[in-house]
Amino acid sequence: MKTEVSVREVMDREYVGANESDNLVETVELLLREEAETAVVLRGSEPVGVLTERDVLALLVEGPDPQTATVGDAMTESVPTVSPDTSLDVAADQMSTRSARRLVVTTGGEPLGLITEHDLLTTRTHSPTAEHEQEATASVDAGAGTALAAEAETEAEDNFEDQGICEVCGTFTRDLSSFNGQLLCADCRDM
Numbered sequence: 001m002k003t004e005v006s007v008r009e010v011m012d013r014e015y016v017g018a019n020e021s022d023n024l025v026e027t028v029e030l031l032l033r034e035e036a037e038t039a040v041v042l043r044g045s046e047p048v049g050v051l052t053e054r055d056v057l058a059l060l061v062e063g064p065d066p067q068t069a070t071v072g073d074a075m076t077e078s079v080p081t082v083s084p085d086t087s088l089d090v091a092a093d094q095m096s097t098r099s100a101r102r103l104v105v106t107t108g109g110e111p112l113g114l115i116t117e118h119d120l121l122t123t124r125t126h127s128p129t130a131e132h133e134q135e136a137t138a139s140v141d142a143g144a145g146t147a148l149a150a151e152a153e154t155e156a157e158d159n160f161e162d163q164g165i166c167e168v169c170g171t172f173t174r175d176l177s178s179f180n181g182q183l184l185c186a187d188c189r190d191m
Contacts, residue, residue: 005123006086007085011084013113016039018040027071038102048077050076051074080100080103084107092120164183166184
């Protein structure tokens with residue numbers, strides 16, 4: 001019996017927090033030091049927004065002056081949240097329907113961490129879908145023999161075993177090779 005994996009099991013418990021009144025440049029410097037893409041904007045302990053790389057770029061184009069801007073000037077006010085006990089499938093659906101790249105994991109209105117698209121992708125099992133498994137079973141039941149079942153299994157393995165995520169850029173690809181002790185995609189190997 002397969003149990004569902006919850007958000008709690010894969011979320012990043014460490015996140016950068018900021019206040020609406022914080023200086024934007026100082027907050028961006030903090031994000032860079034912490035190698036984070038997102039800051040959770042808090043009012044007390046309640047999340048009221050997120051500040052992403054995209055938000056900062058939009059402020060650079062639209063104004064005001066970044067040197068005098070605050071986090072509140074650039075942040076996205078909608079905070080897509082999810083409970084830590086939510087299954088990964090439900091979290092993925094929420095990201096998709098909200099067109100969000102991340103969800104703030106909260107309990108009782110307080111943030112516990114973040115879960116991103118990357119987190120969801122890296123936790124997915126790369127195995128044949130139920131449809132492929134049913135086709136293989138139907139072939140065996142129809143008297144096609146063990147050779148056909150073995151062929152279907154080998155084909156399914158070929159479809160998934162050579163896929164992975166580049167350790168430099170995070171791209172999901174079939175073309176990974178070991179280079180200097182890391183699995184890299186073709187683009188990263190060329191650099």
